[in-house]
Each structure stands twice: as C-alpha cells, then as structure tokens.
Amino acid sequence: MVTDDMTIVFGGDAGQGIRSTGLGFIKANARSGLFPFGRQDYKSRIRGGHNFFEIRVAREEIYSHTEGIDLLVAITEETVTEHLEEIVAGGGIIYDEGLDVDPEELKDNGVEPYPVPLNRIAMEEGGAKIMANTAAIGAIVGLTGFDLSYIEGIIEENFAVKGDEVVQNNLDVARAGVEYVDSHGYSANYHLEPVPESEERMVINGNQAFALGAVAGGCNFVSAYPMTPSTSILEWITKHSQELSIVTKQPESELAAVNMAIGASHVGARALVTTSGGGFSLMVEALGLAGMTETPLVIAEVSRPGPSTGLPTRTGQGDLMSVVHASQGDFPRIVLTPGTISEAFQAGARSFNLAEKYQTPVITLSDQHLADSIRAVDPGIIDMEGVEIDRGELLTEEELDSLEGTYLRHEFTETGVSPRALPGHENAVYKTTGNEHTEKGDITEDPEIRMKMMDKRAKKAETALENDIESPIAEGPEDAEISLLCWGSTYGAAKEAIERLPEKGVRANLCHLRDAWPFPAEEVTGFLDGAEKTVLVEGNGSGEMKKLISQETGRVVDHEVLKYDGRPFTPDYIVEKVEEVI
Amino acid sequence: MSEDVTIADYQYPTQPTWCPGCGDFAILQGLQMAFADLGLKPHESLVVSGIGCGSKLPHYTNVNGFHSIHGRPVAVATGAKLANPDLNVVVTAGDGDSYGIGANHFLHACRRNIGITHIVEDNRVYGLTKGQYSPTSYKGFVTKTSPEGAIEPPLEPLPTALTSGATFLGRAFSGDVKHMKEVIARAMEHEGYSLVDVLQPCVTFNPGRSYDFYNERIYKLGDDYDPTDKQVARKKAEEWGERIPLGVIYERNMPTYEEQVPALEDGPIVKRSLDMEERSGVSYGEIKKDFT
Numbered sequence: 087m088v089t090d091d092m093t094i095v096f097g098g099d100a101g102q103g104i105r106s107t108g109l110g111f112i113k114a115n116a117r118s119g120l121f122p123f124g125r126q127d128y129k130s131r132i133r134g135g136h137n138f139f140e141i142r143v144a145r146e147e148i149y150s151h152t153e154g155i156d157l158l159v160a161i162t163e164e165t166v167t168e169h170l171e172e173i174v175a176g177g178g179i180i181y182d183e184g185l186d187v188d189p190e191e192l193k194d195n196g197v198e199p200y201p202v203p204l205n206r207i208a209m210e211e212g213g214a215k216i217m218a219n220t221a222a223i224g225a226i227v228g229l230t231g232f233d234l235s236y237i238e239g240i241i242e243e244n245f246a247v248k249g250d251e252v253v254q255n256n257l258d259v260a261r262a263g264v265e266y267v268d269s270h271g272y273s274a275n276y277h278l279e280p281v282p283e284s285e286e287r288m289v290i291n292g293n294q295a296f297a298l299g300a301v302a303g304g305c306n307f308v309s310a311y312p313m314t315p316s317t318s319i320l321e322w323i324t325k326h327s328q329e330l331s332i333v334t335k336q337p338e339s340e341l342a343a344v345n346m347a348i349g350a351s352h353v354g355a356r357a358l359v360t361t362s363g364g365g366f367s368l369m370v371e372a373l374g375l376a377g378m379t380e381t382p383l384v385i386a387e388v389s390r391p392g393p394s395t396g397l398p399t400r401t402g403q404g405d406l407m408s409v410v411h412a413s414q415g416d417f418p419r420i421v422l423t424p425g426t427i428s429e430a431f432q433a434g435a436r437s438f439n440l441a442e443k444y445q446t447p448v449i450t451l452s453d454q455h456l457a458d459s460i461r462a463v464d465p466g467i468i469d470m471e472g473v474e475i476d477r478g479e480l481l482t483e484e485e486l487d488s489l490e491g492t493y494l495r496h497e498f499t500e501t502g503v504s505p506r507a508l509p510g511h512e513n514a515v516y517k518t519t520g521n522e523h524t525e526k527g528d529i530t531e532d533p534e535i536r537m538k539m540m541d542k543r544a545k546k547a548e549t550a551l552e553n554d555i556e557s558p559i560a561e562g563p564e565d566a567e568i569s570l571l572c573w574g575s576t577y578g579a580a581k582e583a584i585e586r587l588p589e590k591g592v593r594a595n596l597c598h599l600r601d602a603w604p605f606p607a608e609e610v611t612g613f614l615d616g617a618e619k620t621v622l623v624e625g626n627g628s629g630e631m632k633k634l635i636s637q638e639t640g641r642v643v644d645h646e647v648l649k650y651d652g653r654p655f656t657p658d659y660i661v662e663k664v665e666e667v668i
Numbered sequence: 669m670s671e672d673v674t675i676a677d678y679q680y681p682t683q684p685t686w687c688p689g690c691g692d693f694a695i696l697q698g699l700q701m702a703f704a705d706l707g708l709k710p711h712e713s714l715v716v717s718g719i720g721c722g723s724k725l726p727h728y729t730n731v732n733g734f735h736s737i738h739g740r741p742v743a744v745a746t747g748a749k750l751a752n753p754d755l756n757v758v759v760t761a762g763d764g765d766s767y768g769i770g771a772n773h774f775l776h777a778c779r780r781n782i783g784i785t786h787i788v789e790d791n792r793v794y795g796l797t798k799g800q801y802s803p804t805s806y807k808g809f810v811t812k813t814s815p816e817g818a819i820e821p822p823l824e825p826l827p828t829a830l831t832s833g834a835t836f837l838g839r840a841f842s843g844d845v846k847h848m849k850e851v852i853a854r855a856m857e858h859e860g861y862s863l864v865d866v867l868q869p870c871v872t873f874n875p876g877r878s879y880d881f882y883n884e885r886i887y888k889l890g891d892d893y894d895p896t897d898k899q900v901a902r903k904k905a906e907e908w909g910e911r912i913p914l915g916v917i918y919e920r921n922m923p924t925y926e927e928q929v930p931a932l933e934d935g936p937i938v939k940r941s942l943d944m945e946e947r948s949g950v951s952y953g954e955i956k957k958d959f960t
C-alpha cells in the first residue's frame with residue numbers, strides 16, 4: 087500500500103544544518119499543498135550533540151506528530167543507532183555510503199537501506215561537504231516522487247544572499263541526489279505528491295501565532311526575560327519592534343519584567359510579558375498586585391517540565407495549578423489554554439481585550455510542544471484584519487473632559503468593572519494601591535468596604551464567564567463509549583486518537599478546554615454527565631485538570647492518561663493507553 | 669508650565685499615619701513644594717511607591733499615585749515612563765525597599781538612565797515592620813533581628829549609584845525642607861535617572877540616627893561646588909562620618925533610555941493608535957508574508 091502520510095526524520099550533530107534543512111523541506115511541502123508538521127528534538131545528553139528534526143507530512147491537515155519513522159535520513163552513524171528501532175515495517179534509511187552501516191543487517195530488521203554517497207555528491211557537484219543535506223533532500227525527492235521544483239524554489243530563496251554560485255551548486259547537488267536514487271532503482275511505499283491547485287499556506291509555530299495575535303490585538307509594549315521555550319515570542323516582536331512601534335524591553339529579571347508591564351499598562355499600554363514556569367514563579371507577587379489594583383496584564387506562560395529547571399528544552403503541562411492559583415488572596419484572572427495554531431493566534435489577540443475589559447491578569451498557558459512545533463495552516467486562520475480592539479470601560483478623552491465630581495477608580499458597579507481613567511488627565515487625578523482600598527483608591531481596613539471590594543473583583547470573573555470564556559470544544563459522536571478530556575497542546579494528539587479509536591472498535595469523542603479559567607463548569611458538567619466512560623489526557627504527573635474539574639464540577643473523571651517524560655503525546659500513545667483502561 | 673500651581677493644589681484630606689516627628693512628613697512637604705515650584709500640576713506626575721512607612725506617601729497628597737509592592741516601584745515606574753515619557757514619574761520608597769529587596773532594579777535604573785526621580789526615604793531601619801536592621805544600618809546597630817549588633821557594614825547608596833552609572837546624585841535631610849525641595853526640584857528637572865537619598869529620621873526605631881545626629885554632621889555644598897566633575901563627586905559621595913555633604917553631588921547629562929528607544933520616536937505609545945497597521949503603516953499582509 088502506498089501511503090501519503092509519512093514521517094521523515096533528519097538526524098545529525100548540532101551544527102550540521104539539520105534544522106535549516108528541515109525547515110526548508112517543510113516550506114517546500116507546504117507550498118506544494120501538503121500539510122507538514124515539524125518538530126525539533128535536542129538530545130543534549132548525548133555526546134556529540136545528536137539532534138533530530140522530525141517531519142510528518144500528509145494530504146489532510148494534521149494536528150500532531152505520530153510514532154514511527156518511515157524514512158530516516160542519517161548524516162551520522164549515531165542517527166542510525168538512535169532511531170533504528172523506531173523505523174516502521176517497510177521504512178528505510180537514507181545514509182551516506184561512507185557510514186559504518188550494514189545493509190544486510192538493516193534488511194534483516196525489515197528496514198530498507200538506501201545508501202547514497204551524500205558527501206561525495208556534495209563535494210563533486212557543490213564543492214562543500216555541508217551540502218550533504220541538500221543531497222539528502224534530493225534523495226528524498228527521488229524516493230518519494232515529490233516535485234523537485236518546490237525544493238529548487240526554496241534553494242533559490244534561501245541561498246540568494248550567498249550569491250548565484252552557491253545557489254547553483256546547491257541546485258546541482260539536489261538534482262544529483264535525485265538522479266542517484268533514480269538510477270539505482272530505489273523504491274519505497276510512500277508517496278509525496280503535490281496537491282493540485284491548493285491554497286497558499288502559512289508555515290508557523292505556536293509562539294509565532296501567539297505573537298501575530300498579540301500585535302494584531304494592539305500589543306505595544308513587551309517586557310520579558312529570556313526563558314526557553316517562551317523566548318521566541320519576545321525575539322519575534324523585538325525584531326519587528328521598530329517598524330511596528332512596539333516598545334520591547336529585556337530587563338534585569340522577571341520581577342522587573344512583570345512590574346514594568348504593570349507600570350506600562352497602568353498608564354495605558356497594552357503590555358505583554360512572556361515567560362516559562364520558573365519566570366512565572368518569580369512574577370507571582372506582582373500578579374496579585376495587578377489583580378488588586380485592577381491593572382490589565384497579559385502574560386504568556388510557555389511551559390516546560392518542572393520542578394525547578396526540570397527538562398528545559400522539553401514539553402509538559404505541569405503548570406496549570408500554578409497559573410490558576412498563583413499569588414496570595416482571591417482575585418479574578420483569566421487563563422487561556424490554546425491547543426492549535428488557530429487557538430494560539432486567538433489567545434494572543436483576545437488577551438489584551440480581555441485584560442482591559444476585566445482589568446485583571448490574563449494568562450495564556452502554552453507549552454513547548456505548541457510553541458515550537460511547526461505547522462502549515464490556511465492563512466485565513468491567522469485573521470489579523472479581523473481582530474477588533476475593545477478597551478472595555480476605558481474612559482475616552484472626551485468622557486474625561488466632561489467628568490464631574492471625584493473620580494472613583496474602583497467604583498462599585500453591577501459588572502464589577504469600574505470605568506478606568508489613564509493617569510494624565512486633570513479631571514481624574516487618582517491613586518491605586520495593592521492595599522485594600524476604597525472606591526477612590528485610598529487605603530482602608532473597613533470590614534464592610536473590604537467585603538464589597540472582594541465581591542466587586544470576584545464579580546468580574548462571573549461577568550467574564552458569561553460573556554467571554556469560550557466553551558470547550560466537543561468533537562466526535564455523542565454516543566461514544568469513551569470520552570477523552572484534554573486541554574492545551576494535547577488536543578492535537580487527542581483529536582487524532584478519537585479518529586483512530588474506531589479502528590480498534592472503540593467509539594470515542596473528546597472535550598478540549600481552550601479556556602480554563604474562570605472554569606466553564608456548566609459545559610464540562612454537561613459533557614461529563616452525558617459521557618459513558620471518561621478519560622483525562624494531560625501532560626503532567628498528578629492530573630491537574632482532573633483535580634480542577636473535580637473542584638469546579640463535583641464530578642470525578644473516571645480515568646487518566648498522564649505523560650510526564652517531557653515528550654509530547656502522540657495519537658498512538660493515547661490509543662494504546664485508552665485500550666488499556668477499557 | 670503654569671505660574672498658578674501652589675502647594676495647596678497638592679493638599680489631600682487623608683491624615684498621614686506616621687509617628688509624630690517622623691522624617692517622612694518633611695519629604696512629603698519637600699516633594700509638594702518642588703512640584704509647585706516647577707509649576708507641575710497634580711495630573712502631570714505619577715508617584716509610584718513600594719511598601720514601607722515612606723511608601724505610603726502618595727496617599728497623603730493630591731497626585732496620581734501607584735502604591736505597589738515591596739521592592740518593585742522602580743520597575744513599575746520604569747514601565748510607566750517607557751509607555752508614557754510625557755509623565756513626570758517619581759518613586760518614593762524606603763531604604764529597605766530601594767537598596768534591599770529592590771536593589772537589583774536600583775542598580776539597573778542607574779545604568780539605564782531611565783527618566784525617573786527616585787527619592788529614597790533612608791531611615792536606615794525597617795520602619796513598617798517595626799524595627800529590624802536595613803541595608804543601610806550601621807555595623808553594630810542593635811535591633812530585634814540583630815541583638816548582638818548588625819554584622820554587615822552598610823551599603824553606600826551614592827557611591828553604589830555612581831559606580832552603576834547614575835547621572836544624578838542628590839542628598840537631602842528631613843531637617844531642612846527648603847533645601848530638600850531644591851534638591852528634589854533639580855532631580856525632577858534632570859533628564860535621566862535621578863537619585864535623591866534623604867536622611868530621614870525614624871524617631872521610633874532608629875533614634876540614634878535622628879535630627880541631632882545629622883544636625884551635628886551635615887553641611888551643604890556651596891555654589892562653588894562643581895557637580896559635573898566625576899572624580900570630585902566620587903569623593904563627596906563617599907564622604908560619610910564626621911561630615912556629611914548635602915546637595916546635588918553629581919549631575920551629568922547623558923542620553924536617557926527612553927529617548928533612545930526607536931519605537932518612541934513618534935511619541936508615547938499610549939498616545940498612538942492601537943491598530944498596528946494604522947500606527948506603523950505596515951500591513952498585516954506584509955507581516956504574514958514572513959511565514960509563506
């Protein structure tokens with residue numbers, strides 16, 4: 087059977103151009119109308135710095151990578167030994183013929199050997215060994231029947247800055263790679279055929295999608311301290327800060343970052359802070375300050391597995407309880423948990439409106455898997471033009487001009503939201519404070535005012551839940567035997583798992599929480615009550631969402647599939663674990 | 669600037685909760701007088717404070733105030749200044765707040781030359797928490813948390829700031845409001861970061877460093893003093909003991925942080941459109957092209 091859904095892994099040492107080769111291949115796939123899903127893995131524990139770039143390509147939109155490699159491209163012997171066991175039956179390895187690899191042994195393991203003189207082609211046709219990657223791409227094209235012209239286009243673009251000669255050399259190397267495979271009669275049972283008349287696609291990762299959402303959402307101030315895997319948001323916005331007029335600041339610490347954002351927001355900026363779990367922990371006191379002073383604050387917490395430094399370049403969903411409960415005392419906050427590129431974009435765009443409408447912190451909890459994995463999407467989902475800016479109860483210049491009497495920054499209102507003036511207008515000179523305060527912003531210890539202020543702030547969460555918290559996404563047949571619940575990046579793998587479970591004779595559906603707080607209890611309760619057997623799938627060690635669901639709905643999810651090895655879920659893994667629980 | 673601003677514009681009904689005789693009263697008065705002298709109206713400034721006795725100051729005057737958390741007012745003020753450089757941004761906070769828990773922000777504000785005025789109510793003790801030693805307490809200071817006397821020598825604010833790149837160093841004393849007003853006014857006029865370390869008696873928890881102690885030692889720098897000479901300034905900044913200088917110890921004009929931020933070239937971001945295309949002239953289509 088010829089398949090058009092395949093996984094290719096490029097493996098090699100750090101510095102061998104694995105990443106740029108992978109990215110180029112992804113772009114070529116996307117332009118041909120296919121849907122690539124790519125992710126890089128750094129296995130820093132291995133001496134020599136083996137790392138790999140994994141690309142799954144399919145004809146339909148895909149939301150996850152899967153297990154098993156169809157085609158391994160090995161620039162080093164280590165790549166072969168590291169990944170041999172993952173190669174599926176009928177899969178193969180393209181490797182340099184100079185590597186110490188025994189083709190007969192591969193065949194005994196059910197793996198097709200495709201020796202290609204990658205280095206020799208690179209030297210003879212291109213004049214530099216680094217072009218072995220390009221030769222490998224040529225070999226892939228030869229094996230899969232992919233259209234070389236897309237690769238040629240990428241080569242021309244990528245190497246244009248290095249001059250015509252480099253472009254030509256790479257083109258020659260790629261073509262020689264194709265010819266070598268063709269002339270040696272290598273064949274494989276997968277096929278990458280361009281999709282005719284397909285639409286143009288964007289190639290983007292979760293952090294970039296969030297950043298695009300943020301700038302379309304009016305973000306004009308970013309203060310952030312670098313921390314993997316959040317840093318690329320700060321870097322992307324900073325790269326464009328001058329042309330887009332966005333103030334970006336990398337300050338002395340996360341304490342500075344979050345408090346600068348609070349100061350900027352207090353005077354009217356749409357301020358963003360990006361960080362990961364460790365940095366977020368440092369920001370916790372300031373989170374409460376924003377809650378108490380009713381200052382809009384947008385945080386992107388792109389998590390990685392803890393505790394402490396944990397697995398710094400890997401993925402995990404162990405910060406849910408942290409972001410939902412962080413900081414002393416009770417105050418409203420909004421937590422978004424996007425699971426797709428579209429949702430990451432929306433989170434970036436919605437955050438600033440939500441923060442200003444409810445004058446409180448809004449946290450997007452993403453993770454390394456969503457942040458870094460690269461996907462092809464329809465540009466329509468990155469609808470920057472469609473983003474509308476809503477500043478909520480912010481008083482306009484005209485409203486301030488006609489303001490009479492004493493301005494009450496923390497006025498009691500039905501919705502809990504008080505009209506907000508930015509400092510700088512004559513008619514609204516005011517104070518605010520992290521101490522409990524009166525409507526006017528003066529410190530108070532009055533028990534009655536205290537109760538009313540607590541209730542006023544809490545009311546904002548109710549208002550937000552009614553108006554702005556998105557219902558969980560429900561997918562699959564209503565009469566399922568198994569119902570999965572998930573949130574954040576796990577959605578992609580879970581989505582594919584419920585599509586595959588019927589093959590195992592199991593009817594399954596799912597509920598994905600894209601907004602986690604204020605908790606959409608009504609919808610989740612409804613889903614749980616209508617389900618036969620429920621399974622929470624999440625990337626942490628203690629079932630944080632499972633606990634949160636119990637806390638908020640009084641219902642206990644029947645089973646849990648947890649993963650906390652630092653690696654993202656795959657549909658295969660979920661299917662296997664679900665079969666175990668039934 | 670308007671002529672008609674007086675200290676009366678800065679009066680506020682809330683009565684300070686400070687102990688009678690506390691040096692913070694004079695700082696409040698000195699700041700109000702400086703605002704009035706410069707013709708600044710209450711809505712033109714934002715006073716950011718941290719947590720401590722002195723940090724309550726914004727609550728006692730008619731001005732925009734942001735009473736934040738312990739150690740962070742310099743960071744909050746920096747963000748406010750970066751978002752709206754048109755505001756006159758002032759920090760009032762204690763020595764514990766500024767030089768202890770918030771010391772990192774202090775150091776970086778100095779070298780960053782961000783245009784805020786940082787007034788430190790330096791009573792050399794933790795007042796609000798009722799009398800523990802602070803980063804500027806003298807070695808041997810006996811408190812509830814240093815019954816045998818503080819072991820560490822004090823942090824020296826002015827030399828530390830100078831070494832860290834500060835472009836304005838002032839010292840004032842709560843016992844001389846008029847002089848303090850002048851130092852604060854000059855600090856607010858300075859473009860870039862300005863530090864005013866105020867010798868502030870805490871009559872309750874640090875009576876050994878009160879009015880008498882300072883009155884015996886302070887002297888004012890005269891008109892002949894040249895604050896632009898860094899070598900001389902270093903000596904003055906380090907002078908502490910029998911004689912303690914007051915006044916503007918160092919002032920040098922250097923580009924401020926905010927004036928070097930490209931995104932602020934066309935004015936404060938808070939006064940510009942939130943619509944990215946409108947603000948920048950860059951279309952969404954161009955941005956999205958990066959990803960195809």
Ligand SMILES: Cc1ncc(C[n+]2csc(CCOP(=O)(O)OP(=O)(O)O)c2C)c(N)n1
Nearest residue numbers: 719720721722738762763764765794795796
């Ligand atoms: C994070 C944090 N730690 C500790 C405290 C308790 N605390 C409040 S004020 C203060 C020290 C006050 O000293 P200083 O900053 O010098 O101001 P002063 O009261 O002397 O004016 C401390 C430790 C706090 N509010 N927040």
Ligand code: SF4
Nearest residue numbers: 687690721795870871
């Ligand atoms: S404790 Fe000291 S610093 Fe605090 S108000 Fe009293 S005298 Fe002033």
